[in-house]
Amino acid sequence: VTHHNTTPTSNLIANLQSKRIQVTPNKAEAQQRPIAGRTRGQKHSYNRQPYIMPPSRKSTGGGSSAKKKSSSKKDEIQQSKSPAEFFAENQSIAGFDNAGKSLYTTLRELIENSLDACESVNVLPDISVAIEEMTQAQFNKERGVPTDSPKKKTKAEEEKGKGKKIRAGGEAYFLITVRDNGCGMAHEAIPDLLGRVLSGSKYGVRQTRGKFGLGAKMALIWSKKSTGAPIRIKTSHIKGVRGGGGGSLLNEEGERKIGPKISSCVLDIDIYKNCPRVIEHKQHTNTEQWIGTEMQVLVAGNWTTYKSRVVQYLQQLAIITPYARLEMTYSNRSDEKKGMNLQFERRSEQMPAQAREVKHHPSSVNNLLVQQLLEKTKNKTLLKFLTNDLSGISPSVGKKLIERLGNAFDEDIGPDELDDKQVTRLVQVLRSTTDLFKSPDGGCLSPLGEYNLNLGIEKVVKPDIIATARDKPGAYDGHSFIVEAAVALGGKNAKEGITVVRFANRIPLLFEGGADVATRVANSKIKWSSYKIDHKKDKIGVFVSIVSTKVPFKGTGKEYIGDDITEIQQSVKRALQNCCSQLRAHLAKRNALRDVKERKSRLLKYIPDVSKSLFGILDGMRKRKLEEAEGPGRIASPRRRNSGMSPVKRLKSSEREMTSIMNDLSEGNLTVNTFKQHLMEAVEVKANAGIGDNEDEAGGKSKSKKDDSDRQSLYLVPLYDEPKDAQHVIQHPLFDFFPMNVTP
Numbered sequence: 080v081t082h083h084n085t086t087p088t089s090n091l092i093a094n095l096q097s098k099r100i101q102v103t104p105n106k107a108e109a110q111q112r113p114i115a116g117r118t119r120g121q122k123h124s125y126n127r128q129p130y131i132m133p134p135s136r137k138s139t140g141g142g143s144s145a146k147k148k149s150s151s152k153k154d155e156i157q158q159s160k161s162p163a164e165f166f167a168e169n170q171s172i173a174g175f176d177n178a179g180k181s182l183y184t185t186l187r188e189l190i191e192n193s194l195d196a197c198e199s200v201n202v203l204p205d206i207s208v209a210i211e212e213m214t215q216a217q218f219n220k221e222r223g224v225p226t227d228s229p230k231k232k233t234k235a236e237e238e239k240g241k242g243k244k245i246r247a248g249g250e251a252y253f254l255i256t257v258r259d260n261g262c263g264m265a266h267e268a269i270p271d272l273l274g275r276v277l278s279g280s281k282y283g284v285r286q287t288r289g290k291f292g293l294g295a296k297m298a299l300i301w302s303k304k305s306t307g308a309p310i311r312i313k314t315s316h317i318k319g320v321r322g323g324g325g326g327s328l329l330n331e332e333g334e335r336k337i338g339p340k341i342s343s344c345v346l347d348i349d350i351y352k353n354c355p356r357v358i359e360h361k362q363h364t365n366t367e368q369w370i371g372t373e374m375q376v377l378v379a380g381n382w383t384t385y386k387s388r389v390v391q392y393l394q395q396l397a398i399i400t401p402y403a404r405l406e407m408t409y410s411n412r413s414d415e416k417k418g419m420n421l422q423f424e425r426r427s428e429q430m431p432a433q434a435r436e437v438k439h440h441p442s443s444v445n446n447l448l449v450q451q452l453l454e455k456t457k458n459k460t461l462l463k464f465l466t467n468d469l470s471g472i473s474p475s476v477g478k479k480l481i482e483r484l485g486n487a488f489d490e491d492i493g494p495d496e497l498d499d500k501q502v503t504r505l506v507q508v509l510r511s512t513t514d515l516f517k518s519p520d521g522g523c524l525s526p527l528g529e530y531n532l533n534l535g536i537e538k539v540v541k542p543d544i545i546a547t548a549r550d551k552p553g554a555y556d557g558h559s560f561i562v563e564a565a566v567a568l569g570g571k572n573a574k575e576g577i578t579v580v581r582f583a584n585r586i587p588l589l590f591e592g593g594a595d596v597a598t599r600v601a602n603s604k605i606k607w608s609s610y611k612i613d614h615k616k617d618k619i620g621v622f623v624s625i626v627s628t629k630v631p632f633k634g635t636g637k638e639y640i641g642d643d644i645t646e647i648q649q650s651v652k653r654a655l656q657n658c659c660s661q662l663r664a665h666l667a668k669r670n671a672l673r674d675v676k677e678r679k680s681r682l683l684k685y686i687p688d689v690s691k692s693l694f695g696i697l698d699g700m701r702k703r704k705l706e707e708a709e710g711p712g713r714i715a716s717p718r719r720r721n722s723g724m725s726p727v728k729r730l731k732s733s734e735r736e737m738t739s740i741m742n743d744l745s746e747g748n749l750t751v752n753t754f755k756q757h758l759m760e761a762v763e764v765k766a767n768a769g770i771g772d773n774e775d776e777a778g779g780k781s782k783s784k785k786d787d788s789d790r791q792s793l794y795l796v797p798l799y800d801e802p803k804d805a806q807h808v809i810q811h812p813l814f815d816f817f818p819m820n821v822t823p
Contacts, residue, residue: 161276161350161351161352161353162276162277162353163275163276163296163300163348163349163350163351163352163353164350164351164353166276166293166297166300167300167303167304167350170297170300170301170304171635171636172635172636173293173297174187174636175297175301176636177381178250178305178379178380178381179380179381179382179383179384179385179388180385181301181305181378181379181380182253182378182379182380182381182382182385182389183385183388183389183392184297184298185255185298185301185302185376185378185380186208186210186255186257186389186392187392188293188294188295188297188298189208189255189257189295189298189374189376190206190208190257190396190405191288191294191586192257192294192295192374193206193257193258193259193261193372194206194259194288194400194403195261195288196259196261196262196263196371196372197259197260197261197262197403198430198431198433199261199262199433200261200262201430201433202260202261202262203402203403203404203425203428203430204259204260204261204400204402204403204404205259205260205403205404206257206258206259206403206404206405206406207257207258207406207407207408208255208256208257208405208406208407208408209254209255209256209257209407209408209410210253210254210255210382210407210408210409210410211253211254211255211256211409211410211411211412212251212252212253212382212409212410212411212412212413213251213252213253213254213412213413214251214252214412214413215251215252217252217412217413218252218306218377221254221377222306222307222308222377250379250380250381251379251380251381251382252306252377252378252379252380253377253378253379253380253382254375254376254377255375255376255377255378256373256374256375257373257374257375258371258372258373259371259372259373260369260370260371261371261372262316262317262370263314263315263316263317263338263370263371263372264312264314264316264342264372265316265318266316266340266342266360266362269312269314269342269344269346269360270344270346270355270357270360271355273295273296273299273310273312273346273355274296274299274346274347274348274354274355274356274357275296275348275353275354275355276293276296276297276300276348276353277293283436284436284437284438284439284523284558284628284629285434285435285436285437285523285628286434286523286524286525286584286626286627286628287434287584288584288585288586295310295374295376296348298310298376298378299346299347299348299376300348300350301378302376302377302378303347303348303350305378305379305380306377306378306379308376308377309345309346309347309358310345310346310347310374310375310376311343311344311345311346311374311375311376312342312343312344312345312346312372312373312374312375313341313342313343313344313372313373313374313375314341314342314344314371314372314373315337315338315340315341315342315365315367315369315370315371316338316342316370317336317337317338317370335370336370337365337368337369337370338365338370339364339365340362340363340364340365341362341363341364341365341367341369342360342361342362343359343360343361343362343363344357344359344360344361345357345358345359345360346358382409388589389407390421391587391589392587392589393405393407393421393423394423394539395539395580395582395587395589396587397423397535397538397539398532398535398536398538398539398540398580398622399527399532399535399582399585399586399587399624400535400585401425401426401427401531401534401535401538402425402426402427402428402429402430402531403423403425404423404424404425405421405422405423406420406421406422406423407420407421407422408420408421423538423539424538426534426535426537426538427530427531427534427535429528429530429531431525431526431527431528431531431585432525433525434523434524434525435522435523436523437470437519437523437628438468438469438470439452439468439469439470439557440469440470440471440516440519440554440557440558441469441470441471441472441509441510441512441516441557442509442510442512442513442516442556442557443556443557443558443629444469444506444509444510444557445506446502446503446506449502449505449506449509450502452464452468452469453494453495453497453502454495456468456494458494459493459494460490460491460492460493460494461481461488461489461490461491461492461493461494461497462474462477462478462481462490462491464494465477465480465481469509470519471516471517471519472515472516476515476516477490478490479515480508480509480512480515483508483512484504484505484508485504487501487504488501488504488505518553518554518559519554519557519558519559519628520552520559521552521553521559521560521561523559523628524552524559524560524561524626524627524628525585525626526549526561526563526624526626527563527585527624528549528563529547529548529549529563529565532547532563532565532622532624533545533547533565536565536567536620536622540567540570540571540573540620541570541571542567542568542569542570542573542620543567543568543569543570544567544568544569544662544665544666544669545565545566545567545568546565546566546567546657546658546659546661546662547563547564547565547658548563548564548565548654548655548657548658548661549561549562549563549564549654550562550563550564550650550651550653550654550657551650553646553647553650554646555631555644555646555647556629558627558628558629559627559628560625560626560627560628560630560646560647560650561625561626561627562623562624562625562647562650562651562653562654563623563624563625563626563654564621564622564623564624564651564654564655564657564658565620565621565622565658566619566620566621566622566655566658566659566662567619567620567622568612568617568618568619568620568662568666569618570618570620573618573620574618575615575616575617575618576614576615576618576619577601577602577614577619577621578618578619578620578621579592579595579597579598579601579602579621579622579623580620580621580622580623581595581597581598581623581624581639581640582622582623582624582625583624583625583626583630583632583640584625584626584627584630585624585626588638588639588640589638590636590638590639591634591636591638591639592639594633594639594641594642595639595640595641595642596640596641596642596644596647596648596651597621597623597625597640597651599642600642600648600651600652600655601621601623601655604648604652605652605655605656605659607619607659610659610660610662610663610666611663611666611667611670612659612662612666621655623651623654623655625640625647625651631644631647675766678766679762679763679766682762682766683759683762686755686758686759686762687755689754689758690751690752690754690755690758691751693754694749694750694751694754697740697744697749698744700737700741701741701744701745704741
C-alpha cells in the first residue's frame with residue numbers, strides 16, 4: 080500500500096478501518112518502519128509510517144483464516160475423556176508397555192478372572208489356556224483383511240533369498256482362549272461386565288486380586304488397538320448363583336448343577352463413550368453339560384521375548400494356587416515343532432476361605448472418604464454414623480470421640496449438617512486417636528496357608544528341605560495384612576545363591592523385584608550364616624506372600640512392594656527368621672552326616688596301604704619265629720642280636736594270641752584282604768558312632784566336646800622292644816596297641 084506524507088495518520092487509520100483492514104492504532108505509530116531505497120523529496124519518503132497489514136481475502140468457509148489462527152493460539156479447548164479412552168492412551172499403567180508385555184498381561188488378566196470366578200463359588204479351579212500364533216498373512220486371512228496379491232519372484236530373487244534366514248522375534252498375532260469351570264455370567268449382564276471400564280464388584284475394603292478394576296476390559300482395549308478384533312465370550316450360568324458366595328453350584332445331593340442355556344456374545348467397546356457395543360448376543364441349549372466361561376481374544380504380541388515370563392508366571396501361579404489345575408497349550412501355525420504343552424496338576428483340595436469385606440478403620444480415612452460416607456449414610460446422628468459406618472468404634476468410644484471433637488459437635492447432630500471445616504476436624508481426631516481403637520485384625524483376609532504353600536513349593540520346585548511360617552497379623556494406616564513365608568534348599572533347576580519369589584494377594588510378581596521388600600530383607604536383613612546356611616553356595620529359595628486389604632504397591636505398574644513401611648518389613652523379617660530357625664536343626668544333622676561321609680572317604684582311601692603294611696609286619700615276625708625254631712646256627716636279625724631275646728619271650732602275656740596269628744599266617748587264613756575287610760568294618764562302626772553328639776537341639780556346638788589338646792596320638796610300630804611305662808594298653812583280637820609319648 081503506498082502512502083503520501085500529506086495524508087494525516089488519523090484519516091488514514093479511519094480510511095483503513097472503513098475498508099475492514101486490520102491495524103493497530105497508536106502503538107503502530109510508536110513502532111514505525113522505514114521504507115528503504117528512497118531519499119527525502121522523492122515520492123516515497125523516509126518518514127516512518129505505520130506498518131499496515133494488507134487486506135485479507137474473503138474465505139469461503141464463512142470467516143477469516145487469520146481470525147481462526149488467532150483464536151486457536153489464544154483459546155485452548157477444554158476436553159474430557161472417558162476412562163476407556165484414558166487407559167487406551169496410557170496403557171502402560173495397566174501393564175501393556177509393549178507387544179510382548181501386552182501378551183503376558185492379557186494372559187494374566189484372563190487367568191486371574193477365571194480363578195476369581197471359581198473361588199467365588201468354592202469350586203476347585205480347572206483352567207485351560209490355548210495360545211495360537213499366526214503370521215500377518217494368516218491373520219489377514221483369518222480376519223478377511225483385503226490385501227494385494229503377492230508378486231511372483233523372479234528366479235534371481237528366489238536364488239538370492241534361499242540363503243537368508245527368517246528373522247525371529249518380531250511381532251505376531253495370537254488367538255488366546257481361556258476356559259474355566261467357575262460361576263459363569265448372567266446372559267443380560269455380559270455386555271456391562273466386559274464392556275465398561277472401571278465398573279466392577281471388587282470395590283470396597285477387602286482383599287482382591289484386581290488392581291484397577293480392568294481385568295478382561297483392558298485385554299479388549301488392547302485387542303481393539305492392535306488387531307481391531309472383538310472379544311468372544313461363551314458362558315453358562317445358573318440363576319441365583321453369583322460371585323462372592325451367592326448361591327451354590329452343588330445341589331442337595333452334592334452334585335454339580337448345570338446351566339440350562341449357554342450364552343454366546345461377540346463384544347466390542349466404544350472407547351469414547353466407555354460403553355459396550357454388542358455385535359452378537361444369543362443363547363442356545365446347553366448340550367455340553369458344562370458351566371463356566373470361555374473367553375477368546377485376538378491380540379498382537381511377541382512370544383519370543385516373553386515366553387520365559389509366561390512359563391515363569393504359570394509356575395509361580397501353580398505354587399500359590401496348588402488347589403487349581405492349570406494347563407497351557409501353545410501352537411504355531413507356521414511351524415508345528417515349536418508347539419509346547421505345560422500342565423500343573425492339582426496337589427491340594429483345600430481352598431482358602433473367602434475374603435470378607437469390612438468397614439473402613441478410623442485410622443485409614445481421609446477428607447474425601449469421610450465426605451463420601453457422610454453422603455451415603457442412612458444414620459440420622461453423628462454417634463450412630465461413627466458406630467455403624469466405621470469399624471472398631473463402640474457407642475462408648477463414639478461418645479469419647481465426640482467429646483474430643485469440641486463444642487462444635489454433638490451426639491445428635493446430623494451427618495448432613497457437617498460443613499467442610501467440621502469434616503476436617505473429624506478426620507484429624509480419627510487419625511490421631513490411637514488409645515481408643517483396636518488395630519484391624521486379619522480375620523477378613525484370605526491367606527493361602529502354610530499347608531498349601533508347602534504343597535505348592537514341593538509340587539513345582541521339589542526342594543531337598545523346606546520350612547514354612549506365618550507371622551501374626553499386622554496393620555499399617557488402618558489396613559490389615561498377613562505375611563507368609565517359606566525357605567527351601569535345593570530343588571529342580573535351582574541356582575546357587577538366594578532366589579526370591581514374591582506374591583501379593585496371591586498374585587505372582589515377576590518384575591522390578593530388586594526394590595521389593597522381600598528381596599531387600601532376604602539379601603540384607605537375614606544373617607544366613609547363623610543358621611548354618613551359606614547364602615553364596617547353597618541353593619536357597621525364598622518365598623514371601625503378602626495379603627492385605629490394600630497392598631502398598633510402588634510405581635504405576637504395581638509390580639513391587641516398597642520397604643518403606645516398617646510394619647511389613649519387620650513382619651517379613653520375622654517370618655523368614657522363623658523358617659531359618661526350623662531349618663537350623665535339620666541343617667546341623669545334615670552337616671554332621673556330610674562330615675561323616677568325608678571322614679569315611681579319607682579313611683577308606685588309606686586302607687589298602689595300611690593293610691599291606693600290617694600284613695608285611697606280621698609276616699616278617701612269622702619268618703623270624705621260624706628262624707628261631709630252626710636253631711642257633713641261623714643268622715639272627717640285628718635286633719635279635721642286640722636284644723638277645725625274642726619279642727615273643729618278652730611278651731609272654733600275648734603268647735596265645737601271637738601263636739594264633741602266626742598259625743593263621745602260615746595257613747593262609749590271614750591275608751591282605753582280611754585286613755581290608757576288618758578295617759572297613761571298623762571304619763563304618765567308628766565313623767557312624769556319635770553322630771549328632773556334638774550338636775545341641777538348636778544346632779549349636781555342645782559344651783561337652785573335648786578340645787584337640789586332650790587327644791592322644793597313636794602310632795603303629797612293630798613289637799621289637801618292650802615299650803617303657805606302657806599303660807592303658809588297647810587290646811584287639813589281632814593286635815595290642817601301646818600308647819607312646821613321642822618327643823619330636
